[in-house]
Amino acid sequence: MLRRLDLRDQTDGYRDAVPRAEVDVEHALAAVVPICDDVRDRGAAAVLDAGERFDGVRPERLRVPAEALEKALVEVDPAVLDAIDESIVRLRLTCEAELERSVTVDVAPGATVERRIVPMQRVGLYVPGGLAPLVSTVIMNAVPAQVAGVPGIALASPPQPEFGGLPHPTILAACARLGIDEVYAAGGAQALAMLAYGTEENEAVNLVTGPGNIFVAAAKRHLQGVVAIDAEAGPTEIAIVADATADAEFVAADLISQAEHDPLAAAVLVTDSLELAAAVDAELERQVPLARHEERIRTALAGQQSATVLVRDVDQGVDVANAYAAEHLEIQTADAAGVAARIVNAGAVFVGSFAPVSLGDYAAGSNHVLPTAGCACHSSGLSVRAFLKNMHVVTYSEAALRDVGDRVVTLAEAEDLPSHGAAVTARLGRAQ
Structure with a gap:
């Protein structure tokens, strides 16, 4: 199911050698720019028109009524609500620990320079609603914004035909639980343009964050400058550096977990063990037919973006991982902590057999909005810092x-x- 890529005789060039999904954001711009321009010119009507065209439903208005948020919170499964609460608590602890403080330096008698930490005044959060209702993305975007002290938070998520043109009720329940009452039934490029330009129904924001498909990434590229963005997120990816001590069942399950996201999702195993590679192949053959989204998973695992990469040893595996700069990187080796300490390029690193990526997706206390497509070599995942600015205040x-x-x-x-x-x-x- 996973093709083999043998790098054991290679000593460099790993960045180009490891496979990635082909994503042409520039091509998507041709479709996105007219949508964004239409929203800029016609406002809410253009957003609703685009939603009717792309999402198959036209809500009565863009803003979700307060009673719909309250209803979603009351009707959500208590177990789901409990999981939402736990995820919020853990991420909030991490964000509060990362929160920077203002600092004043006396550079000379009577001369001070203060680095003042100031929150963004208004931000827009985007939560996809395509193949899966990403309730966790509400948490991952909103909690750091709230900890940063952002006074104005707007959230957009696509309208769903099966829910009368509202976003998915679990997403609405998470918004209500977090106290976010400015929620819009808008998706795709039109939602980002709505947040960036503002309409008669909403005020423009200073920053847009959150993942999405290629059209969302293209809209971010087009709108950057009108509004700040966190990153142009591409298809999700997982890389696993594993040796002969790794559990093949765990490795296969983790590869499948990311392949479940999207047919373009990348699943890459980097190993120096032919025995483990064979065992993982066998586990994939066993586990994939049991998965609810088998077709999507098979497409992702068989795609050019996925492979088992054979390396000489774990040292070469570390070099390959640093060159690849995966969004999610798992270390399942004999000395997992020691190997993880040598990783310098990854969106997030998951150390050992009992820290799967899916833990980070929901309740590890880390953020799952992470750089993709190799951008982890220069960019960081979403954190409280994204919602803050530094200002120097000079007094002489x-x-x-x-x-x-x-x-x-x-x-x-x-x-x-x-x-x-x-x-x-x-x-x-x-x-x-």
Whole structure:
């Protein structure tokens, strides 16, 4: 089911050697730009028109009524609500620990520079509703925004025909549990344009976060500059570095868990053990037919983006993993903690046999909105920091300015910007 890719004789070039899904965001822009421009020009009517076209339903209005949120919370399965609560608690603990504080530095007598931490004033959260109602994504986006202290939070999720044009009720229940009452029945590029530009029904936001399909990624690329974005998320991916000590049943189950997301999902096993590779193949043959989404999983596992990658040893496996920069990386080796300590490129690392990626998807306390397509070599997953800004606040007394003023003038002259210096000498020339 998984093809084999043998890198045992290779010493470099791993980034290009490990397979990835072919995703052409630029091509998707051709479809996305007219939608975004229409929303910019016509507002809510354009969003509703696009929803009717792409989602097959036209809600009476974009904003979800308060009573629908309350109804979803009352009717949600208590076990699901309990799981939502636990996920919120664990992620909130992590976010609160990561929250940066303002710092004031005395750079000289009478001279201070404060790095002030300021939350974004208004953010838009996007929660997909295509192949699966990602209730966990509500939590992963909303909790760090709330911990950051963002005063205005709007959330958009696609309207569902089977629920009368509202987003999935479990998504609404999670919103209600988190106290998010500004929720919109809008999906895809039109939802992002609605958040970025604003309409007669909603105020524009400063930042849009959340995963989505290729059209959502294309809309983010197009709208960047109008609004800040977290990242252009591509198809999900898992890589597992495993040796002969790994449990083939666990490895296969974890590969399947990510393949379940999307036919373009990537599942990559990196191993130095032919015996484990064979055992995982056997487990896949056994487990996949038992899965609810068998066809989707088979497509993903058989796709060009998925493979078993054979390496000489775990050291080469680490090099391959760092070059691949997976969204999710599991380490299932004899010294899992030691191997994980050598990983520098991954969205999130899951260490040992009892830390599967699905734990991180829901209740590990980590965030599952992560960089894909190799972007983990330069980007980070969503966190409380994404919803915060740094501002320098500079306070100088007259004496402090006099102490450094001549140096300011000197540098201004060196840059041939004499008026910069004059702004200082105008102050220094006054009687002392």
